[in-house]
Amino acid sequence: MEVARNPIEQEFTIASLSHLPSSSSSSSPALSPIIQFFSDSGVSELRFEQGSEPLNFNLCVSQVFKLGPTESICVCQGSETDKEKIYSRGLINIQFRNEEESRNFHFAFKEFKKEFITQGLNLPNGAQLDSKSKFDDKVEASSAKMYFHYYGQLLHQQNMLQDYVRTSSYYAAVIENRVDFAGQVVVDVGAGSGILSLFAAQAGEKHVYAVEASEMADYARKLIAENPLLSQKIKLVVKGKVEDVECPEKADILISEPMGKLSNRMVCLTLLINERMLESYVIARDRFLFSNGKMFPTLGRIHMAPFSDEYVYIEIANKPLFWQQQNYYGIDLTALHGTAFHGYFSQPVVDAFNPRLLVVPAVSHVINFTTINEEDLYKINVPLKFTSTVGTRIHRLACWFDVLFDGSTVQRWLTTAPGAPTTHWYQLRCVLSQPFFVMPGQEVVGHLHMIAYSAQSYTINLTMSAKMWGPGAEQGGILQTSSFKFDLKKSYYRMSQMQAYSIA
Numbered sequence: 001m002e003v004a005r006n007p008i009e010q011e012f013t014i015a016s017l018s019h020l021p022s023s024s025s026s027s028s029p030a031l032s033p034i035i036q037f038f039s040d041s042g043v044s045e046l047r048f049e050q051g052s053e054p055l056n057f058n059l060c061v062s063q064v065f066k067l068g069p070t071e072s073i074c075v076c077q078g079s080e081t082d083k084e085k086i087y088s089r090g091l092i093n094i095q096f097r098n099e100e101e102s103r104n105f106h107f108a109f110k111e112f113k114k115e116f117i118t119q120g121l122n123l124p125n126g127a128q129l130d131s132k133s134k135f136d137d138k139v140e141a142s143s144a145k146m147y148f149h150y151y152g153q154l155l156h157q158q159n160m161l162q163d164y165v166r167t168s169s170y171y172a173a174v175i176e177n178r179v180d181f182a183g184q185v186v187v188d189v190g191a192g193s194g195i196l197s198l199f200a201a202q203a204g205e206k207h208v209y210a211v212e213a214s215e216m217a218d219y220a221r222k223l224i225a226e227n228p229l230l231s232q233k234i235k236l237v238v239k240g241k242v243e244d245v246e247c248p249e250k251a252d253i254l255i256s257e258p259m260g261k262l263s264n265r266m267v268c269l270t271l272l273i274n275e276r277m278l279e280s281y282v283i284a285r286d287r288f289l290f291s292n293g294k295m296f297p298t299l300g301r302i303h304m305a306p307f308s309d310e311y312v313y314i315e316i317a318n319k320p321l322f323w324q325q326q327n328y329y330g331i332d333l334t335a336l337h338g339t340a341f342h343g344y345f346s347q348p349v350v351d352a353f354n355p356r357l358l359v360v361p362a363v364s365h366v367i368n369f370t371t372i373n374e375e376d377l378y379k380i381n382v383p384l385k386f387t388s389t390v391g392t393r394i395h396r397l398a399c400w401f402d403v404l405f406d407g408s409t410v411q412r413w414l415t416t417a418p419g420a421p422t423t424h425w426y427q428l429r430c431v432l433s434q435p436f437f438v439m440p441g442q443e444v445v446g447h448l449h450m451i452a453y454s455a456q457s458y459t460i461n462l463t464m465s466a467k468m469w470g471p472g473a474e475q476g477g478i479l480q481t482s483s484f485k486f487d488l489k490k491s492y493y494r495m496s497q498m499q500a501y502s503i504a
């Protein structure tokens with residue numbers, strides 16, 4: 001390998017180049033193939049040459065992926081510059097002569113790309129093209145770092161794999177609907193250990209591309225390689241965010257497990273939308289999926305129902321009592337009681353509960369992954385309207401979710417509902433600091449307003465009002481209202497104190 005040390009130009013002579021089918025031109029095998037890095041008139045460029053007609057890729061929109069120790073693939077989505085220079089779109093398969101050549105090339109690619117990203121693209125009018133991705137725009141860097149660090153660890157992937165309700169539902173949804181996978185191109189969005197890619201390979205798809213942003217991508221490659229019968233179908237484990245990477249082919253079907261489960265303590269937390277990974281799933285749809293393609297899962301539903309549970313209400317109300325001490329080693333703590341009270345009640349409670357404590361049937365909010373706009377997930381407003389079936393005190397709003405795999409053969413649901421086999425998502429309850437009484441037939445109205453924030457979670461504003469009941473109810477007046485704000489990321493885990501409920 002010859003490496004020119006010029007800081008703005010490097011050249012690599014390699015073993016062979018071959019253009020995959022979607023490439024725009026073919027190569028001549030007669031000359032030694034070379035790859036050059038340029039930084040020409042403000043645009044960083046990657047040039048592949050093997051004969052008279054070079055292929056120019058805009059480095060900014062190019063990606064390289066290692067397929068093996070001496071084999072890589074370069075993908076470029078193509079672009080035009082203000083100088084009307086048109087950069088190619090396509091795929092190049094690169095064969096290096098040895099591992100060291102491959103390492104050097106990848107290092108140079110990273111260095112050139114880094115230089116480009118840190119400096120931005122200088123346009124002739126002095127402006128800089130922003131090279132930040134949609135993910136980076138929305139998500140705080142510290143949150144993303146912690147998030148991908150968490151998922152980069154095998155033990156957390158193991159937790160998900162050991163949730164047999166979850167994993168067996170995915171397996172059944174794929175295998176029972178093999179007709180949807182056979183001969184198709186599949187993209188696994190947030191592949192983790194690669195388990196869903198391997199399921200899809202079992203169902204007989206044509207090619208699968210697994211996209212994973214965390215270090216887990218390396219383990220996924222290893223796991224896939226050690227399952228040789230299936231690995232032939234898994235073309236590529238792409239390490240990067242679905243918002244940023246390129247995929248060599250458009251997909252007929254997307255598979256993903258994007259249902260939120262993380263908290264600030266990085267243990268599981270529920271409610272479908274937490275983690276904000278649904279947004280990445282929708283972005284992947286817009287970037288990679290054919291317009292008539294399928295999504296597994298296809299839609300999700302958030303269910304909500306008022307709940308009566310004196311015991312947990314008292315448990316939470318007791319916690320801030322510590323701060324009511326006026327003589328704690330001679331110190332009056334009461335100044336902080338109000339803040340502590342607010343803090344405890346702003347934590348949604350995560351555990352599994354007895355569905356018999358639900359006061360009325362749930363209302364549901366449907367999110368159709370195949371049609372929703374990504375921006376529609378930034379703010380979700382669900383109107384609430386219930387008619388109580390019993391006379392009781394309402395302490396909280398219970399929430400859970402399910403998702404549908406809308407297969408051509410079998411429609412399969414994965415549910416986290418109370419009473420169904422417990423999953424690692426459990427259920428979520430927002431406890432009202434001011435519970436209220438309802439009588440049978442009395443109407444409760446309100447809304448659940450969920451607003452996304454940059455630490456990959458949501459703030460929940462809950463308002464519930466008991467309407468007039470009995471004589472004068474037709475005037476529609478409100479008897480009592482309870483409102484509170486919850487932070488989905490700061491939840492209170494009661495799983496260790498979970499009771500074994502017998503379900504009728």
Ligand SMILES: C[S@@+](CC[C@H](N)C(=O)[O-])C[C@H]1O[C@@H](n2cnc3c(N)ncnc32)[C@H](O)[C@@H]1O
Nearest residue numbers: 151160190191192212213214240241242257280
């Ligand atoms: C809930 S886990 C599911 C893992 C695996 N698919 C499974 O079912 O066991 C979600 C995975 O998606 C990855 N992920 C989240 N957001 C991503 C993004 N924007 N781009 C690529 N990967 C992402 C995480 O690192 C994590 O490994």
